[in-house]
Amino acid sequence: MKTRINFYQKTLRVRRDPVPLSAMITLWLGALLIIAITWAFYSYKTYSSELDLEQKKKYLKQGKAQLEVVKQQLAEKQNKTIFINELKTLQQEVLHKQQIFSYLEQSSDQSATDYAQVMQDLAKYHEPNIWLTHIKFVGQSVTFQGQVSQSKFLPMWFNNLKQSPFFIDKEFSVLELSTKDGLSEFNVATDLADKGAKP
Template identity: 20%
Template sequence: MKTHINLLHSEFKPKFELVCGANLMGVIFLVSLLCVVAYSCLVYMQGNVDALVAEKKANIESQQERLQALTETLTSRKADASLEVKLANLMTQSQEKSRLLANVKQLSSLQQRSFSNMFDDLSKAHATDLWLENFTISPGALSFNGKLETPNALPKWIDKLSNTEFFKGQKFDLARVMREEDGLNFELISTPAKAAEDAATQNTGEAVYE
């Protein structure tokens, strides 16, 4: 005999519903809370970035103002006449010392070439159809003057001269043959233009033989 009677039919039993008003409100609240938190974090990070950008911008503007001030100071600064004179004097002295050093080097190179060897080599290059009247030897100049019997005697003599030790590798800037009343005269010059000017004005370390 049944002592219990089930008056609740199965269709009237409570069921859990995933989507309902209460659950929907909870989900909306949770999503809203997450959005607020995320927005707050973004606002905070954006504020830090803005502050950093503002600081960098302020530093750049400060540096630009300082640069502008220095530029204006340099632009408005007047040149010191005494300093310009000193600078010009120093430059002149430097150029003079450079020229002096170059002359000393030329003199030292000339001293290394013995004059006795030069006369020996000139005698080795002796030619019967050519004779010297005078020649000049200096650190920056070398010249020969004399007479010829025939025009082709000069290139032959230069070939002989270039085979000697003293005049080995010697190059001449000017070779000239002139016909005059007393015969053929020749002139050989190996002098750079500047060295010729210095030799004419200073006449230093020069040996002339006639």
């Protein structure tokens, strides 16, 4: 038996909101947070890509500059005509200098040796009646100028000189003789080169 009567109809009851305001606010805040995080991530990736692109552009620019330098150096190395001409010029200068030094060295050695030997032989085979006034070396020849009291002493002096180590087997090729103030002036030359030993 009913003891209560329910006058609160079902249509009048409070209905439960499937999406309450707090849940809606939480959902929107979550969505905004996700959007912010996504935007920040893509912004960072974009910034990193721009930095990387700038760095690569810089490296590319440096690489092009180095490539131009290498090309220029290669072109200079391939153009060897100037260097070959300079090398030939230097080689010719060195060759000429070597020839000059060799000639001067031989001339100096030969002149010093010949002069010393001639002086020694003249001192050893001195003729009292003959006075030498001038000695001249020309190439491989030596010229004597002097005076003699009598011309007969000249052949004797020549024969004595031919016995010396230096004048042995050498011929007196030129002889000029003149008389002045009672003295005979002579001019005689000889070849310094050895003619070979007599048989």
